[in-house]
Amino acid sequence: MKKHIATLLLAMTTLAMQAQEQAGEETLARKEIRENPWLAGSNYVDYDRQLPDFRYTKAPKGYVPFYFSHYGRHGARWLIGKDDYERVLRPLRKARKEGKLTREGQETLRKLELFNKTTHKRLGDLTTVGERQHHGIGRRIAEHFPEIFLKKGVAIDARSTVVERCILSMMAEMEELMAANPTARIHNDVSQSLQYYLNQPWEGRVKENGGKGWKAVDELRNKITHPERLSGVLFNDQQWVKDSVNAGSLMRHLFEVVINMQSHEDGPDMLSLFNEEEIYDMWRINNAGWYVNYGASPLTGRVMPFSQFNLLTNIIETADTCVQLGKPQATMRFGHEVCVMPLACLMELGNCGASVENLEELDKYWQNYRIYPMGCNIQLIFYKPKKGMGDVLVKALLNEREMTLPVSPTATPYYYKWDDVRKYWKDKLNNFKAQ
Numbered sequence: 001m002k003k004h005i006a007t008l009l010l011a012m013t014t015l016a017m018q019a020q021e022q023a024g025e026e027t028l029a030r031k032e033i034r035e036n037p038w039l040a041g042s043n044y045v046d047y048d049r050q051l052p053d054f055r056y057t058k059a060p061k062g063y064v065p066f067y068f069s070h071y072g073r074h075g076a077r078w079l080i081g082k083d084d085y086e087r088v089l090r091p092l093r094k095a096r097k098e099g100k101l102t103r104e105g106q107e108t109l110r111k112l113e114l115f116n117k118t119t120h121k122r123l124g125d126l127t128t129v130g131e132r133q134h135h136g137i138g139r140r141i142a143e144h145f146p147e148i149f150l151k152k153g154v155a156i157d158a159r160s161t162v163v164e165r166c167i168l169s170m171m172a173e174m175e176e177l178m179a180a181n182p183t184a185r186i187h188n189d190v191s192q193s194l195q196y197y198l199n200q201p202w203e204g205r206v207k208e209n210g211g212k213g214w215k216a217v218d219e220l221r222n223k224i225t226h227p228e229r230l231s232g233v234l235f236n237d238q239q240w241v242k243d244s245v246n247a248g249s250l251m252r253h254l255f256e257v258v259i260n261m262q263s264h265e266d267g268p269d270m271l272s273l274f275n276e277e278e279i280y281d282m283w284r285i286n287n288a289g290w291y292v293n294y295g296a297s298p299l300t301g302r303v304m305p306f307s308q309f310n311l312l313t314n315i316i317e318t319a320d321t322c323v324q325l326g327k328p329q330a331t332m333r334f335g336h337e338v339c340v341m342p343l344a345c346l347m348e349l350g351n352c353g354a355s356v357e358n359l360e361e362l363d364k365y366w367q368n369y370r371i372y373p374m375g376c377n378i379q380l381i382f383y384k385p386k387k388g389m390g391d392v393l394v395k396a397l398l399n400e401r402e403m404t405l406p407v408s409p410t411a412t413p414y415y416y417k418w419d420d421v422r423k424y425w426k427d428k429l430n431n432f433k434a435q
Helices: 002-022 028-035 037-044 086-097 103-119 128-144 164-180 192-198 204-208 211-224 228-234 238-244 247-263 276-294 304-325 337-347 359-364 418-434
Strands: 063-073 155-160 185-190 329-335 377-385 393-398 401-403
Touching (some): 028 359, 037 276, 063 164, 063 337, 103 228, 128 164, 164 329, 192 304, 192 329, 204 304, 211 359, 228 238, 228 247, 276 337, 276 359, 304 418
Parallel strands (some): 063 329
Antiparallel strands (some): 393 401
């Protein structure tokens, strides 16, 4: 009954949002990005820009947390591709050489050239912002769940992919947990042998389902990319731009560089190069791309979240062992947004598993910046009766926010019977494997 009520409420909310659109009112995403344009960064959003208020729902009477299961993305980083900065600089340098830059274009190139010096041999590296994000997350984990993390001799098993920014992010959190409890027994592990679930690649039919979705993303990108105004800001000869520059591509790549400046303590703020509508449209393109590649999109057969089959299996099987042991402990996993995003969709945390056919309507129902900012994480906290016997309960947090799960809750919101959640996820994985 509770699940039916939740479904009805979701439907009512959807209808209300549609009515707002028809009345010409702005979507929630448009409002949030207008008020905080940095949210348009999608996977580049600074985790600390949207921290919750941390007023968590109290556990049912007599229940205490005893096991903590986690998967988190590394913190803020430099851009990762070998050409991510140079592909923006090249056309601007060419324009300068041929006298085609405006004064604003010259100033933009100057700022980018200065910043580009900091990127030397730094591509993909964790920044000081990223380190700060994980110190904060680790500190709050210990504060919010002292029954686990302040327990004398608590065992904390931490594992990371082999990528340096992930290892450093793990170290930052472990430093905080050790500072909170010097008696903690922390085991850090980094190995290629862990990659099959910590950073599972696309495989088989999951990878092969993208064609229709990618075509739809391309169509949306072509429809809402309007570089003319920006070109007029940067260049003094628009015919030269048409003949010499892919203005749409430059606009999108420049936006990527500019929006990721929030990953640096002292990066130049150049967001004013883009107006409100351009910022929103750049986000809509990225939102659609990530949804098709990793979300439960009908355009890709709703299979992309199953790229994290091995990771969810590991989470379930490890939890089974730790629940049986029944003593305070924690499993900490560190990896990438290309795992957190589909994992949240596969687990159906909140509305992460939403299925939206029309990408032009996606921004009304699914917003990527809620799922995978720099430092994003999924936390499962397991509870048991302090005395006597009873069901093991589980609560899910996405980026430290309480999330609903796709089964009927207990009488206490956000708390679910682990047996119910486990069965739902296992059945989902088994049904996929049987196809």
